[in-house]
Amino acid sequence: MNRLKDATSPYLLQHADNPVAWWPWGAEALAEARVRQLPLLISVGYSACHWCHVMAHESFEDPETAALMNEHFVNVKVDREERPDIDAIYMEATQALTGHGGWPMTVFATPDGHPFFTGTYYPRPHFQRLLHGVAQAWRNERQEVVAQGAKIVSALAERGAVASGPRPDEASQALAVTGLVDLFDPVNGGFGAAPKFPPSMVLEFLLRRYARTGDRASLDMVEQTLAAMARGGIYDQLAGGFARYSVDASWVVPHFEKMLYDNALLLRVYTHWWRTTGAPLARRVALETADWLIAEMRTAEGGFASALDADSEGVEGKFYVWTPEQLTTVLGAEDGAYAASLFSVTDDGTFEHGQSVLQLPSDPTEADISRFERVKESLLTARAERVRPGRDDKIVAAWNGLAVAALAETGAVFERPDLIEAARDAAQLLADLHLADGRLQRTSKDGRVGTNAGVLDDYGDVAEGFIALYGVTGEARWIESAGMLLDTVLTRFPDGEGGFFDTADDAERLFRRPQDPTDNATPSGQFAAAGALLSYAALTGSARHREAAEAALRTVPVLGERHARFAGWGLVVAEAALAGPVEVAVVGPPGDARTLALHRAALLSDSPGLVIALGEPGAEPAVPLLAHRTPRDGEPAAYVCRGFTCRLPVTTPADLAAEITA
Secondary structure (H helix, E strand, C coil): CCCCCCCCHHHHCCCCCCCCCEEEHHHHHHHHHHCCCCCEEEEEEECCCCHHHHHHHHHHHHHHHHHHHHCCCCEEEEEEECCHHHHHHHHHHHHHHHHHCCCCCCCCCCCCEEEEEEECCCCHHHHHHHHHHHHHHHHHHHHHHHHHHHHHHHHHCCCCCCCCCCCCCEEEEEEHHHHHHHHEEECCCCEECCCCCCCHHHHHHHHHHHHHCCCHHHHHHHHHHHHHHHHHCCCCCCCCCCCCCCCCCCCCCCCCEHHHHHHHHHHHHHHHHHHHHHCCHHHHHHHHHHHHHHHECCCCCECCCCCECCECCCCECCCCCCCHHHHHHCHHHHHHHHHHHCCCCCCCCCCCCEEECCCCCCCCCCHHHHHHHHHHHHHHHHHHHHHHHHEECCEEEHHHHHHHHHHHHHHHHHHHHHHHHHHHHHHHHHHHHHHECEECCCCCEECCCCEEEEEEEHHHHHHHHHHHHHHHHHHHHHHHHHHHHHHHHHHHHHCCCEECCCCCCCCCCCCCCCCCCCCCCCHHHHHHHHHHHHHHHHHHHHHHHHHHHHHHHHHHHHHHHHHHHHHHHHHHHHHHHHHHHCCEEECCCCCCCHHHHHHHHCCCCCCCCCCEECCCCCCCCHHHCCCCCCEEECCCEEEEEEEECCCCCCCCCHHHHHHCCC
């Protein structure tokens, strides 16, 4: 019997009609394996994963393959986005055994959950042979198989945590930049070879590095990479938003799935690029991406969905690609030829079967702006008639926290109150549905909260979003909620060595408690927590939070020297720590134009990690940074502080900007 029909995960629901007798992960599945004395077959994936769909169609929908699975295994489906802890421990095993990883991940394990054979995608004939082989080994060599699982678990347990060193300093940060320069692609931007993933966290570090030190090489890498991505096929030139990665080195052909976390992180980076340089391309892409998030990813409850699929009608990229003939059909011969030239649509195609992914190597001329907008609108209208990719509409706490921070800051910088309101709505959903007594649940769907406990990155990213939202709105409740989350981080997640585990001390016991300070597609839980702890300390003066942040950053110099691409968010937070971070307290009547001008001047500063407290004269201070801060001669005033030591208050935006950079 397939037991997935009541799941909250869209990925699990995609498999609810399979002839495979799937179980969701849980004690019942493991108990079934023990009772039947069968191994577990654990299949891990996510709803927008193209190769997960391929394996599902080839094998899990095939009655013959399903019969083999049902006879010889207890089959467990896991959504890696709902259960990153399960994904992490089995991915560690898969990478250790095979030298690589990916999804779908296929794991054979003992009834105790100990992995003894792992892999990723298997074509159906290969998969069927593997099923026969593993089943035969379990029947005839069970003792050896169980011993192999125990040996793997023991070997993983002996792996030490990433070494900690001294606090990040100027020398260690510079060494990380040197490593990134060595990896930088001077032709196409980005780091390394194909496939290329948007290096959002590394780019955020390099922007902060430039803001703090004036290092032009750091800014050059940022600008070349962000411009190349914005003009390539990885960016949706019609509707905005970025695909997951590019299969080539030139950002031309994407893997077409669109993830909330990528777009939230990139939205923030493009906004910060504009804040630093005023680049028109940065502004356009930031606002288009924000509008895309609102239009296509916002849910009825006010949160943001996890992903859009790569496929539609079972074909990868079908929704997004064009031929010259299709352009002519929609636009007519003259505008069709114009669009083909502008968007690099060729007869040979840049994708499969003579189809092209739209690129925009250069902006239209000033004289062509109206024509460009007309063509773009016509193509959008025509594309809307196509079958849309599926949407995974579960709410993931961590990724919504990233979206809250990005939308709040983008709305403030570009004076878009609707974006700030969207950030507030998502934050309210997290506070009302996901957060109770300082504990987070990771997911919800259709207003129904899931049963999966939040992991460390949920706490860090949601706290980060709440703190950013407070800096934009001055609403004290967001700081209070961030404080509750960080209290849980400090009591439930420490490893006793200055770092953090990825799961709480009362979380489900797996064969290994996951802990990984390195970034993946999103900031690592440890570095996300460190960033939120540092900002909270800057607003409250809490030595406890500051010390915890600094301890969590002690892995950054080691990782930055060896693997800077996977320490981006740690390097980001380290830049904030080296900069102070600067603390700005703005005091004045909330509707006063002079108060708003001072607040905006603070928001437009690119000082790394700068925090803002906003308060009304005579009111009970929302955060300690506001205590004893008063207007100056009756005028709204701003205080610039470091470590709660403040300079004399200023009353003009120009003076505030000068004080911040002093």
